[in-house]
Amino acid sequence: MDSALTEISEFIQAIPPMDLLPSNIIEQVVKEISICYVRRGQSLPPEGIVAANLYILRKGALSYVTENNELLGKYSEGDICTAFCLNNDDKTKVTSDEDTLLYSINYHNFHQLVSEYPDVLAFFQQTSEQRLNKKMLQVNEDAILNSSLLNSSIAHLCHDPVVSVSPDTSIQQAAILMTEQGFSCLVIVQNDQLLGIVTDKDIRRRCVAQGLGIEQPVSAIMTDDMATIDIKSTAYDALMMMTQKHIHHLPVTAYSQLKGMVTVTDLMNNEGQNAINITSITHKAKSVDELIEISSMIPKLQIRMAKLGTTADHVGKSISAITMAFTIRLIEMAEKLLGPPPVPYAWLAAGSQGRQEQFAHSDQDNALIISNEMQPQHGYWFKDLATFVSDGLAACGFIYCPGNVMATNPQWCQTQKKWSQYFAQWINTPDPKALMHCSTFFDLITVYGESSLLEQVRVKMLKKTQSSTLFIAHLSRNALNLRPPLGFFRDFVLIQDGENKATLDLKHNGIAPIVDLARIYALSEGISSVNTIERLKQAAGTPSLTKASAANLIDAYEFLSMLRMMHQANKLQKGQQPNNYLSPKDISKLEREHLKDAFKVIKTLQDSRQSTY
Amino acid sequence: MLNHHPLTRWLFGYEAQRKRMLKKAPEGPLRDFLSVPFPPLNTPLNCIPILAVDFETTGLDAVQDQLLSVGCVELNHNQIKLGSSYHQIINAKGSLKANNVTIHQITDDQKDQGQPLAEVIEQLLKRLAGKVMLVHFARIERQFLRQACLELYGMAPPFPIIDTLVVAKRRLDKRDLAYDPSELRLLALREKYDLPEHYAHNALNDSIATAELLLAQLSERSKHLSLQQLIL
Structure with a gap:
């Protein structure tokens, strides 16, 4: 093209969506330009222009206002004004805030020039919602290619078939079978009914350590109240369930029928150096110092996931799962120090952790819900628990909540009855303070303990x-x-x-x-x-x-x-x-x-x- | 003020000159140019057909120096039509002086691939017919164009001209305050009107820059202005 117009071409080509056009089309677009000058305070379109035009701001500023003069937006150099592209009955008014130099382009002609570039046309024809949707479709597609955990179906991860035995199989037979097959667990099935699960650990803890005869039926040492996961779930769901229930094996079912088994190792192999690894080593940590060391991996994990193109939803869930693992490990340590809880209770996460939307370095929002059986003298146990866990979390980089929404705050370390009263009061008398609490406490989840306590309140x-x-x-x-x-x-x-x-x-x-x-x-x-x-x-x-x-x-x-x-x-x-x-x-x-x-x-x-x- | 008198205009006005010269002009580009009437002096501002023109030359003397390139663009109804833009390098005689090349950025190679002066002037006259020429600092364009016409056709036609420099100067003179003449340069005036920077010393770019300057200058003037108040 004429070298003299390169300057204008370059200016146009730098503006999305024009950057999607090849230079020969840009050259033709430039030829369609009429340069107009609009004096400060004048309205668009410029005098004498009646056709549907698009305007590119070369210099100056425009304001969009509604019929009622409410400001909708302002535009400056390099922005495209599409308000006059289609002769619709949009009541938006556009005026110049400064003396403004505009490149005006007849929209009909422009449309013909770029007719073979749907992405460019879409910019002018689609609504905000449509454009955003398109962008996110693309982002999510990329994320699927890059990430795995959230998008891996359990179906692709689980072992199939599972070794199953009948409940009257002896413990020894079961152990032999497991050794032969190289499995760390067995499923106990009767008439196609899932009865329970037996792991290496059960043989050690419930049989050998207890001196139980190896000729006893395997049903004597199985875990019967077992968790299962549907084959349609994602690997992430499996991780959450394993973290929450503190288990390493999860039978996979389809229509209540046993289909396979998924283990922590399967998930880890799927993800490599990742959230599952961190949660897994967290469970094995023996001291707060070890946890602190592990916590330094969280920001690195967040960077890695972000750079890999993982969705924010996935990152938030992974970081939240890790925080959950840290909390659970700290509670276990605390219980070891303090002895068993005097009454049932649950440790709750509020705010972003509750919503599973947490990022590294976010503050801790937590609370305790305690069975109504609680007696006044039990208060010390819970106070000690809260202090231990909260200090531990702080040492691991989860800073104390500036608003003191923490289990250490007596206000948020309460019985089930009291929590019900809180909610009733906030709902009946929604004063500003109540509304402030709402954003935190209406987003509670159970991290550890008796989840029915919170769920009853929630209902x-x-x-x-x-x-x-x-x-x-x-x-x-x-x-x-x-x-x-x-x-x-x-x-x-x-x-x-x-x-x-x-x-x-x-x-x-x-x-x-x-x-x-x-x-x-x-x-x-x-x-x-x-x-x-x-x-x-x-x-x-x-x-x-x-x-x-x-x-x-x-x-x-x-x-x-x-x-x-x-x-x-x-x-x-x-x-x-x-x-x-x-x-x-x-x-x-x-x-x-x-x-x-x-x-x-x-x-x-x-x-x-x-x-x- | 003398040329505003109806009698002098009848005798020496550009339209009168055009008609007189049309009778003598030889067949060809010049005659074609002269056969289209110029817009009358009472034409309202936004109806004047304007062609913004800029030349790059080897120097300031129209007789000794040569025309190197021509750029022009139409300005109609207060809109600069980039689709009408024209830019052409001229195959001028001789080789270029180094100190000059740094200004207009046209190299000997480019010049040698340019078109002959006759063709470029013919193109320019075709575009100028019936229009008012817009330039910044009219002396160069007017003298070089006259000189080219004299060489090519043996006579130089009248060119009604609007000069953005003069438009600015008239306003400054009215204030009756001393000013630095450098304030009247194209770049300085564009800066004053907050117009964007442009790549100067390319004939087409400068002609567009001049047209933009005129739009800015006119935006602060009355809408009822006519050609009469603007013409040189």
Whole structure:
């Protein structure tokens, strides 16, 4: 092309989605350009232009406002204004904030030039939601190629067939069979019914150590209340179950029929140096010092997973699983020191750990729920337990919760009855303090101990939230305090009132609003899950949330989480403390476009929440 | 002020000159150029057909020095049409002076592959017919174009011209304050209007840059301006 126009071509070609066009098409696009000058304060389209045009800002600034003059966004050098591409009845007004030099291109002609480039056309024709969805499809596809744990089906990992014996087989016969076949466990089956499981450890602990005769039936030493996992589950589900129940073998079933066996070793071989390895060595750690040593691997794991293209959901779940393993190991150590618990109890995780959305270096949010049988003198035992575990976690890099949401806080170390009262009070009297607690304590899960304690409370709590429109209204209003930004303006983040900020707070202005929305949907629909994506998936199609909106929110959530994960991985790699503040200078123009789309999705759902209440 | 008098305009105005010269002009590009009427002086600003033009030359003297390249682009209804842009290097005689090459960046090799002056001027006249020429600092373009026409056709036609330098100068003069003449350079004026940096000393780029400058200058003027207030 004429070398003189290279400057303009280069300018155009650097702007997504034009960067997808080859130079010969760019050359033709440049020939379609009319340069216009719009004086400050004038509105678009420029005088004399009636055709549907797209405008590329060469210099200056534009503001988009609604009919009611509410600022929607601002655009500057290198941004594309698509407001006039289609002659739709969009009521958006566009005015120039500065004297502005525009490259205007007839949209009809442009459309013809790029007709063979669907990705470019999509940019102009699709909605924010559609663009974001496309981006996340691609991200998830990459993640599937790169990662394994979450996406590996148990079906691909489990051993098949399993060695099974009848319950009247002698312990010795069983041991011989296991040795011959090289298996560390056997399944006990009668009439196609799964009765139990016997492992090497059972023979050692329940037979040899107890002096039980080896001619005794194997049913005498089997574990009958055994966990099984459905063949359709993922390797991650298996890991969670094994971590929680502290077991190494998991029979795999299909339609309640035994299909195979999956072991910790299978999972480890599948992942290599990874979350499972860390949880596995955590179980073997003998002292807090050993745990501290292991904890130094967590940031490295997070970096590795992020760089491999693992989804943020997967990373969050893996880090949460590791924290869970640390907590369980510390509780076991504490119980060894303090003696057995005086009454049943459960150790709970709240906040991001509860939601399984934790990243390295996040703070600990935990609590204790204790059986109503608890007597006043038992308080010391639980206080000692809480202190030991919480100090241990802090030593391993999980800093104390600044808001003191910890089991060491007497307020959060309570009986089941008291917890029920707490929830009832928060729901009946949703004052600001109650609402603040909601974001933490409505996301509880059991890490260790008697899980029925929490689940019973949860059932009652969900019944109440479902019927309390006042509570949901307060929760909704509270959630709307955190608004996403409008977009970007030059290298700044543009917020609601048109002001600029140097950085984007990914957590508070992006991720938290979605987490809050998901919680509201879950509480209004009586959904017991606490993980954000799970909540959104289950709320999809209920009166609270349409299926399409749920899919949009999940895309936005995954995209924002991914950016945060990459940002933190970069910080960790440089040996810096990870944070949630992203500078627009550090993200590509394309990522800014996706971010704007994500903000728009959040805003749409927040607005509809606002109009509901 | 004298040339604003109706009588002088009738005698010496560009349209009068065009008609007179049309009768004498030989067949060919010049005659074609002269046969299209220029826009009348009362044409409103946004209806003036404009061609922004820039030349790169080997020096400042139209007789001794040579035209090296021509760039131009149309400006209609306040829109610069990049599709109309034209840029051509001329196969000028002799070899280029080194100190000059650093300014216009045209090498001997490029020049040797250029087109003959006659063809380039014919192209330019075709584009200029019926339009007002827009330049920054008119002296160079006017003299070199006149000189080229004299050499090629034996006569030089009138060229109605808008000069962005003069548009700026008239405004500065009105303020009755001393100013540095360097403020009138194309780059300085563009900077004043916050126009983006451009790759200067390429004839097409400079012609686009000049057209953008005019758009910026006109944006602060009344919409009711006509050609009369802008023409040299």
